[in-house]
Amino acid sequence: MNSRLAEEGRRKVVLHLAGCKACREEMALLIKLKKNQEENLKEVPQEIKTSAFSQIPKKKTWQNVFQCLDPLYDAMKLVGMTVRFATELI
């Protein structure tokens, strides 16, 4: 019974994705974030560990600040998309 419900859920999601560009974009972002996360799980080389702080740009330009905020921006975008995805499926 449980697997039948899961199957119907999957069908519903797949059908929705087929017709909804916004949710397909969310899916693409999820895959991208998952890939980033997996890459970040790899062991950080010692030379990066010891020099990472010295590689932070000394000159604080707005561009540098925004670059640092990129991962946060992606996360916020994902939260927004997930909420929309959930409300559309209800």
Ligand SMILES: [Zn+2]
């Ligand atoms: Zn949608």
